[in-house]
Amino acid sequence: MRLKTLHTFLIGLTLAALIHPVANSQTPATVDADIDLRALLAKPGDVVRGKKAFSSCEGCHRKNASGRSDGSIPRLTGQHSSVIIKQVLDIRADRRNNPSMQPVVVDTAFTMTHLTDIAAYLQALPFEGSIGKGPGKDLTLGKLLYERDCASCHGASGEGDAAKFNPMVAAQHYRYLLREVIAIRDGSRGNSNAEMVKVVKPYNPAEIDAVSDYMSHMAPPRP
Ligand code: HEC
Numbered sequence: 659m660r661l662k663t664l665h666t667f668l669i670g671l672t673l674a675a676l677i678h679p680v681a682n683s684q685t686p687a688t689v690d691a692d693i694d695l696r697a698l699l700a701k702p703g704d705v706v707r708g709k710k711a712f713s714s715c716e717g718c719h720r721k722n723a724s725g726r727s728d729g730s731i732p733r734l735t736g737q738h739s740s741v742i743i744k745q746v747l748d749i750r751a752d753r754r755n756n757p758s759m760q761p762v763v764v765d766t767a768f769t770m771t772h773l774t775d776i777a778a779y780l781q782a783l784p785f786e787g788s789i790g791k792g793p794g795k796d797l798t799l800g801k802l803l804y805e806r807d808c809a810s811c812h813g814a815s816g817e818g819d820a821a822k823f824n825p826m827v828a829a830q831h832y833r834y835l836l837r838e839v840i841a842i843r844d845g846s847r848g849n850s851n852a853e854m855v856k857v858v859k860p861y862n863p864a865e866i867d868a869v870s871d872y873m874s875h876m877a878p879p880r881p
C-alpha cells in the first residue's frame with residue numbers, strides 16, 4: 659500500500675470509528691457480494707425510516723446530504739435511488755474503491771432494509787445549501803465535450819438515468835466531479851462503466867477540467 663493510500667485509509671478508519679463506534683469491531687471478514695440488485699430495487703423504501711437510518715451517514719455526508727464543496731464528500735440529495743443502491747453495494751463489495759466509507763456499510767448493523775430506506779429518503783430529499791462550482795474558465799469547451807461524449811448517458815441537463823444506473827451529475831460539487839473523472843480515466847475508481855472509460859481515456863487535463871467545470875454549473879433538475 660502506498661503511503662498516501664495508507665494515510666487516507668487510516669483517516670477513514672478513524673473517522674468511521676468516531677462516527678460509528680461499532681464499525682470496526684463487527685466488520686465481517688467477507689460480505690455477500692452477490693446481492694441481487696434488481697430484487698432490492700423492487701423493494702419499496704420507507705422515507706421516514708430512511709431519514710433515521712441516514713444518521714450513520716451524515717457525519718460524513720452532512721445532515722442535509724449536501725456533501726462538501728472541497729470535493730472530499732459527494733452531495734447525495736436527489737440522486738436516483740437505483741444509483742445510491744448500486745454504488746453502496748459496489749463500495750460494500752469492494753468493486754468501488756472507498757476505504758473510508760466501506761467499514762460503515764460492511765458492518766452487520768447496516769442492513770439491506772436500511773439501504774433501500776436511505777435510498778428512498780435521499781432521492782426525495784430537496785436540494786439545500788450550495789454547490790462548489792468550478793472557475794468557469796472554458797465552459798464552451800466543457801459544453802461541447804459534455805454534449806458529444808456524456809449526455810447520451812448522463813442526460814442533456816445532467817439528470818442521469820435511473821433505469822440504467824447512470825448517476826445524476828447536475829448539482830454536484832466541482833472538486834468531487836473533477837476527482838471522479840480523473841479516477842475514471844485512471845481506473846482507480848474501480849467500478850467505472852467501460853464505455854465511459856473509453857471516452858474519458860483520451861482526454862487531456864484541460865478537457866477533464868472543462869467538462870467537470872461545465873457539469874458543476876448544471877442546475878439541480880428536481881426543485
Ligand atoms: C467515513 C465517511 C463516510 C461515511 C460514514 C459514509 N460515506 Fe458515503 N462516501 C464517502 C466518501 C469519501 C465518498 C466518495 C468516495 C469517492 O471519492 O469515490 C462517498 C460516496 C458515497 C456514495 C456514492 C455517491 C456518488 O455520487 O457516486 C454513496 C451513494 C454514499 N457514499 C452513500 C453513503 C451512505 C448511504 C452512508 C451511510 C450508510 C454513507 N455513505 C456513509 C464517505 C462516507
Ligand code: HEC
Nearest residue numbers: 807808811823824825835838839849850851853854857869
Ligand atoms: C455509456 C454511458 C456513460 C457515458 C457515455 C458516460 N458515463 Fe459517466 N457514468 C456512467 C455510469 C454507469 C456511472 C456510474 C459508475 C458505474 O457504476 O459504472 C458514471 C459515473 C460518472 C461520474 C461519477 C458520478 C458520481 O456521482 O460519482 C462522473 C463524474 C461521470 N460519470 C462523468 C462522465 C463524463 C464527464 C462523461 C463524458 C466525458 C461520461 N461520464 C460519460 C455512465 C456513462
